Amino acid sequence: MARRRDERIDRAVLAAVSELVREVGYSALTMEGVAARAGTTKPAIRRRWKSRQHLVLAAMAHERVGVVEIDTGCLHCDIVGHLEALRVGMADPALSRVIPALLADLANDPQLHEEFLAIVWEPRRNACVVSLRRAQERGEVKQLDIDLLLDLFAAPIVFRALFRHADLGPDFAELVTRAVLIGVGDGDTRTSYCTRPAG
Amino acid sequence: MARRRDERIDRAVLAAVSELVREVGYSALTMEGVAARAGTTKPAIRRRWKSRQHLVLAAMAHERVGVVEIDTGCLHCDIVGHLEALRVGMADPALSRVIPALLADLANDPQLHEEFLAIVWEPRRNACVVSLRRAQERGEVKQLDIDLLLDLFAAPIVFRALFRHADLGPDFAELVTRAVLIGVGDGDTRTSYCTRPAG
Amino acid sequence: MARRRDERIDRAVLAAVSELVREVGYSALTMEGVAARAGTTKPAIRRRWKSRQHLVLAAMAHERVGVVEIDTGCLHCDIVGHLEALRVGMADPALSRVIPALLADLANDPQLHEEFLAIVWEPRRNACVVSLRRAQERGEVKQLDIDLLLDLFAAPIVFRALFRHADLGPDFAELVTRAVLIGVGDGDTRTSYCTRPAG
Amino acid sequence: MARRRDERIDRAVLAAVSELVREVGYSALTMEGVAARAGTTKPAIRRRWKSRQHLVLAAMAHERVGVVEIDTGCLHCDIVGHLEALRVGMADPALSRVIPALLADLANDPQLHEEFLAIVWEPRRNACVVSLRRAQERGEVKQLDIDLLLDLFAAPIVFRALFRHADLGPDFAELVTRAVLIGVGDGDTRTSYCTRPAG
DNA sequence: CCATAACCGAGACGGTACGTCGCGTCTTGAT
DNA sequence: ATCAAGACGCGACGTACCGTCTCGGTTATGG
Numbered sequence: 126m127a128r129r130r131d132e133r134i135d136r137a138v139l140a141a142v143s144e145l146v147r148e149v150g151y152s153a154l155t156m157e158g159v160a161a162r163a164g165t166t167k168p169a170i171r172r173r174w175k176s177r178q179h180l181v182l183a184a185m186a187h188e189r190v191g192v193v194e195i196d197t198g199c200l201h202c203d204i205v206g207h208l209e210a211l212r213v214g215m216a217d218p219a220l221s222r223v224i225p226a227l228l229a230d231l232a233n234d235p236q237l238h239e240e241f242l243a244i245v246w247e248p249r250r251n252a253c254v255v256s257l258r259r260a261q262e263r264g265e266v267k268q269l270d271i272d273l274l275l276d277l278f279a280a281p282i283v284f285r286a287l288f289r290h291a292d293l294g295p296d297f298a299e300l301v302t303r304a305v306l307i308g309v310g311d312g313d314t315r316t317s318y319c320t321r322p323a324g
Numbered sequence: 325m326a327r328r329r330d331e332r333i334d335r336a337v338l339a340a341v342s343e344l345v346r347e348v349g350y351s352a353l354t355m356e357g358v359a360a361r362a363g364t365t366k367p368a369i370r371r372r373w374k375s376r377q378h379l380v381l382a383a384m385a386h387e388r389v390g391v392v393e394i395d396t397g398c399l400h401c402d403i404v405g406h407l408e409a410l411r412v413g414m415a416d417p418a419l420s421r422v423i424p425a426l427l428a429d430l431a432n433d434p435q436l437h438e439e440f441l442a443i444v445w446e447p448r449r450n451a452c453v454v455s456l457r458r459a460q461e462r463g464e465v466k467q468l469d470i471d472l473l474l475d476l477f478a479a480p481i482v483f484r485a486l487f488r489h490a491d492l493g494p495d496f497a498e499l500v501t502r503a504v505l506i507g508v509g510d511g512d513t514r515t516s517y518c519t520r521p522a523g
Numbered sequence: 524m525a526r527r528r529d530e531r532i533d534r535a536v537l538a539a540v541s542e543l544v545r546e547v548g549y550s551a552l553t554m555e556g557v558a559a560r561a562g563t564t565k566p567a568i569r570r571r572w573k574s575r576q577h578l579v580l581a582a583m584a585h586e587r588v589g590v591v592e593i594d595t596g597c598l599h600c601d602i603v604g605h606l607e608a609l610r611v612g613m614a615d616p617a618l619s620r621v622i623p624a625l626l627a628d629l630a631n632d633p634q635l636h637e638e639f640l641a642i643v644w645e646p647r648r649n650a651c652v653v654s655l656r657r658a659q660e661r662g663e664v665k666q667l668d669i670d671l672l673l674d675l676f677a678a679p680i681v682f683r684a685l686f687r688h689a690d691l692g693p694d695f696a697e698l699v700t701r702a703v704l705i706g707v708g709d710g711d712t713r714t715s716y717c718t719r720p721a722g
Numbered sequence: 723m724a725r726r727r728d729e730r731i732d733r734a735v736l737a738a739v740s741e742l743v744r745e746v747g748y749s750a751l752t753m754e755g756v757a758a759r760a761g762t763t764k765p766a767i768r769r770r771w772k773s774r775q776h777l778v779l780a781a782m783a784h785e786r787v788g789v790v791e792i793d794t795g796c797l798h799c800d801i802v803g804h805l806e807a808l809r810v811g812m813a814d815p816a817l818s819r820v821i822p823a824l825l826a827d828l829a830n831d832p833q834l835h836e837e838f839l840a841i842v843w844e845p846r847r848n849a850c851v852v853s854l855r856r857a858q859e860r861g862e863v864k865q866l867d868i869d870l871l872l873d874l875f876a877a878p879i880v881f882r883a884l885f886r887h888a889d890l891g892p893d894f895a896e897l898v899t900r901a902v903l904i905g906v907g908d909g910d911t912r913t914s915y916c917t918r919p920a921g
Numbered sequence: 922c923c924a925t926a927a928c929c930g931a932g933a934c935g936g937t938a939c940g941t942c943g944c945g946t947c948t949t950g951a952t
Numbered sequence: 953a954t955c956a957a958g959a960c961g962c963g964a965c966g967t968a969c970c971g972t973c974t975c976g977g978t979t980a981t982g983g
Contacts, residue, residue, distance in 0.1 A: 129929090229350060550827060682880055765945090
């Protein structure tokens with residue numbers, strides 16, 4: 126006995142958010158602006174998403190920017206691949222302009238925090254974990270603290286992307302990977318280079 | 325040949341900002357609220373600081389949260405000291421609530437970006453650089469990319485402080501330092517432990 | 524399909540305007556002051572009235588100061604009654620302080636001008652016209668230019684009320700009425716034409 | 723030992739006021755605008771004139787709009803001449819836009835009120851009084867209340883100029899003069915008294 | 922098969938905070 | 953020594969946007 130929700134509005138709103146974030150940035154992204162661009166109204170949006178933060182987060186999730194599946198058979202190359210995807214993804218305004226703004230609001234809303242991590246961090250984390258597990262099975266790396274390791278890899282990329290205090294050029298993924306892997310390898314410094322059998 | 329600016333207002337405003345950031349957070353920090361708390365008016369504030377961001381940044385600079393001078397004679401211990409200070413500082417709402425919000429606005433204002441780095445990042449960076457230079461003079465570490473190294477140290481702390489995806493406990497500074505130093509040491513794994521002569 | 528306007532706000536605002544005009548005068552009547560006194564906000568007021576002028580005008584209309592209905596059966600007495608009401612009305616700050624201020628702004632807004640005349644002048648004019656028409660039917664007065672006559676009656680009252688260059692005592696209505704109705708010449712109607720010797 | 727006041731500033735300011743009043747009207751006439759146009763500063767103006775009102779009044783006085791000296795040897799013609807000058811003067815924005823605004827502020831400043839009357843009203847009044855005195859000496863008019871008479875003449879012009887509720891065409895001066903000088907009754911002077919049947 | 926009741930869309934509301942303009946004052950440097 | 957000048961502290965302005973509430977229109981079901 127109830128009317129069904131019009132899914133075209135969902136799509137139009139998310140598309141409008143993606144466009145507007147790129148055009149005007151996050152801080153100038155207003156609910157009214159989104160509604161106007163999407164050809165609908167504020168309450169229609171508000172019924173679907175609890176707040177501007179949730180809305181933007183949903184739009185991000187809809188894009189899946191910067192997550193890759195990769196399996197080179199070599200830990201070093203896998204990690205470089207993941208980090209490079211992260212580096213490129215963070216260059217997209219849709220991530221780099223939105224993430225800090227969301228971060229600022231996470232403290233006020235634990236549920237938002239959870240969703241944020243689930244959408245923004247978990248997919249990237251999981252992709253890396255898979256590569257690490259495979260490397261462990263291959264014996265490339267010793268027993269290790271995965272959470273710490275993931276942060277050692279990803280943090281420098283994220284840090285530079287957010288603070289922009291130094292270049293984040295195309296070789297940065299390689300530099301970080303090498304520096305970290307030497308420390309966590311099995312003592313053989315070659316660990317930090319490609320370990321694939323020649324051929 | 326003009327009237328002099330009343331410095332009591334400067335102080336009252338900065339103090340009001342510090343208080344209010346801790347009380348209500350950054351997003352609920354309004355110019356009107358600051359003016360009211362400081363016992364002055366919006367235009368008086370606006371004449372001194374170009375935007376809310378500049379104002380908040382100035383209040384942060386006024387506090388110098390989380391910068392330490394340390395010289396233990398051992399690179400490992402120095403770095404742990406710096407990172408621990410960073411970790412503790414980032415736990416202060418005055419940093420953790422403000423930094424992401426500022427980050428979000430840096431893209432729109434290059435001058436703000438510069439000031440932000442000068443106030444938030446440079447002092448911490450410089451303190452670490454001093455420790456690294458001393459270690460190089462002592463021969464503890466080989467030739468290295470200082471900027472990369474600094475990011476390897478600091479990024480994990482900042483990353484966890486901002487994303488809160490994992491614990492940032494009191495032993496994290498030690499964990500990060502050890503992991504990174506093994507990789508950049510001179511091959512002697514002892515590098516990552518205290519190198520001070522016994523005594 | 525929209526929300527309904529809260530009429531209590533309309534009433535509270537108009538009442539606040541009436542009070543404040545009497546307390547502080549027109550030039551010190553601010554939108555913020557009105558909003559505060561009425562217990563509402565500026566935008567709520569602005570949605571209802573286009574400008575401070577329209578607002579004040581509405582408050583005046585709400586009071587209907589100085590309009591009387593009178594039918595004595597005698598033109599002279601009717602006019603004296605109307606003019607006395609006008610005289611007394613103009614003594615009320617609600618009129619005497621507001622009218623000149625509004626007059627000053629009429630030039631910038633034709634619509635306001637129209638409303639002003641409709642509210643301030645038409646009711647008084649109409650009341651007088653009724654009396655004049657009755658007198659014409661009774662044969663008391665000859666064919667005449669009603670608009671001119673109304674101005675001859677009312678203008679002196681208004682003029683003295685606004686300029687305050689001379690007393691506007693309780694006998695002024697009588698004086699003006701008599702002077703206009705019988706003329707001030709010596710009885711020789713030629714007085715009003717050129718009296719210069721021909722040549 | 724004292725510097726002399728620069729009279730060029732006086733002149734430049736008054737000229738700027740005259741221009742600006744005609745260009746933007748009274749309500750948009752700001753001290754800052756005047757200072758800018760005159761090439762000087764606000765305090766320099768403020769030292770010379772107590773308020774915006776006094777300044778504008780001085781600019782009006784400087785122009786002597788609408789005062790004429792006339793002596794035709796005939797009261798009717800003299801009055802028409804004076805009223806026509808008043809009519810034309812009131813059409814000048816320098817008078818019609820300024821006078822109501824000044825009127826609105828007279829209540830708050832008795833001294834301003836005095837100056838206003840001295841500058842705006844007295845010269846016109848005096849010119850008329852001279853004509854009336856001459857007419858009395860010629861025996862054209864009987865003993866009369868000069869103040870009342872002056873108001874009967876001038877008020878309709880001023881009234882229409884301010885309220886703009888009716889035309890103020892080139893024949894209005896003549897109409898008013900004739901009506902006041904001969905009256906509007908049917909010639910039976912009883913018209914101006916109560917005509918009700920006794921009882 | 923149609924009536925009905927729920928729920929959606931839309932629009933305007935009351936209100937907070939914004940950024941700006943102009944005021945009147947103070948204080949300083951030049952004449 | 954005095955005045956022109958510039959910047960100050962401040963009140964009020966008009967506006968953008970927020971989050972909410974109320975309303976017609978549509979739709980799927982129960983009688």
